[in-house]
Amino acid sequence: MSKIIAIANQKGGVGKTTTAVHLAAGMALEGYSTLLVDLDPQGNATAGLGVTPSETETGVYDLLINDHPVEETIHPTNIAGLSIIPADTRLHGAEIELVSKIARERILAEALSNLSDKFQFVVLDTPPSLGLLTLNAMSAANTILVPMQCEYYALEGLAQLMKSVNLVKKHLNPPLEIEGILLTMYDGRLNLTKQVADEITGVFEKRVYRTLIVRNVRLSEAPSFGQTVYTYDPQSRGAQNYREFTVEFLSHQQLP
Amino acid sequence: MSKIIAIANQKGGVGKTTTAVHLAAGMALEGYSTLLVDLDPQGNATAGLGVTPSETETGVYDLLINDHPVEETIHPTNIAGLSIIPADTRLHGAEIELVSKIARERILAEALSNLSDKFQFVVLDTPPSLGLLTLNAMSAANTILVPMQCEYYALEGLAQLMKSVNLVKKHLNPPLEIEGILLTMYDGRLNLTKQVADEITGVFEKRVYRTLIVRNVRLSEAPSFGQTVYTYDPQSRGAQNYREFTVEFLSHQQLP
Ligand SMILES: Nc1ncnc2c1ncn2[C@@H]1O[C@H](COP(=O)(O)OP(=O)(O)OP(=O)(O)O)[C@@H](O)[C@H]1O
Ligand SMILES: Nc1ncnc2c1ncn2[C@@H]1O[C@H](COP(=O)(O)OP(=O)(O)OP(=O)(O)O)[C@@H](O)[C@H]1O
């Protein structure tokens, strides 16, 4: 059975996609066969890996709305060991289309249960909301990884996120656990960053990763070339941080 | 009749709330009576103005779902001339609850049509999505103001946003126009910022505001004190930039 990790935080712009892409690619580069599922209608993870939706035809929308077999929605990326189920703009209407479906929160969980064992990890990128696409991700996942910017508004949203996680755990997916909290766009020179980081560590303790992802412009340049930062600028702080994070993440897994 | 401006961009974390709060407060400080409507379930604009949802009882949720008269959902803020219809966590479920309502995209437009003429401006903050809360905002608005970060993923989303605006204009709100594009978190030292800014200006020309909002930590510190940056640090770059922007915005309005 693959391990399924949802990357979720309803606060916008905190580094969900950047983390999903670089964890998935990082694990593939370490030799673990990985699948990335892009549940965000913006399709940033799809574009960030250089995959063009029109080329692939089938994607997440077909999986959730058209009941397509999961194996038919999987496409290769230009990274060995990493495959993707891409997003496309049809997903913008998916939340409304899902509302009237039976067991609407568990459609993704059912679909991924048919996945062959060839993937050791499945990473789910989610949109900045607590709507049906994110609920589907939380219902299908074994764990939730929460990227957190050290800013006030991002901190405000954490309590609401945890409430949603507990609701999903109670009604839809009892084994669901928090994988960890990753501090992103960290700037140690700012008091605000340190204050918020201290507050988060005070509450989540060991579940906060030791690796910090610093603010590094290379991370925001790479997607415009359809590349990860590992290829775009391997020596950059961004590449080092995400390689380090991938190793720390894997150290917590029960690996074969 | 009040002028209604929706602050919208489905890309997360681009400065929608920061712009909504500082434009609304900026106009109130210039003597124009203003109402801020917080349509984002995260309730960041509400918290950023120091308003606690429990105190106010009624808010946006009551307006959209419980058909409360609009005048009963309006509450004062600690800024003279600025009132708010606050968000609360009940809004997280609102998108699903709205789906089955008659004329579900125009509920806000109907509700705001009963607003007394005492407000010259109404500013709508929206969540990072193109769902029913944002569609309600676009249907109720006279114009849409788009905060844009000069990053690749933010640029990717612009075409999708314009498609949605045109759909709303065609089916729900024909007089809808683009008020303007505000470049936020601008860092002139980065090539990426300049490249993306050039691309946006190439397409939108005069509709891009001359005022640039630079990255300034004071803007992200202020909301943790429930204050705008005008009160928190009046001499900061952030305060100067948003005062300048408010004046530029007002120069395009037909004022009495
Ligand atoms: N550590 C970092 N340093 C600098 N820029 C970063 C970093 N991480 C992400 N970015 C950039 O910041 C922006 C927001 O990141 P990203 O899109 O990954 O966040 P998100 O949470 O997925 O956003 P959304 O809520 O819209 O899905 C992007 O333009 C991205 O390239
Ligand atoms: N010019 C700026 N300089 C520095 N920080 C900023 C600036 N503008 C906004 N911020 C901070 O960046 C973060 C994102 O801004 P904000 O929350 O206003 O964006 P948003 O588009 O409303 O996000 P969401 O998509 O989650 O609604 C916040 O923590 C905010 O305090």
Ligand SMILES: [Mg+2]
């Ligand atoms: Mg994203």
Ligand SMILES: [Mg+2]
């Ligand atoms: Mg916001």
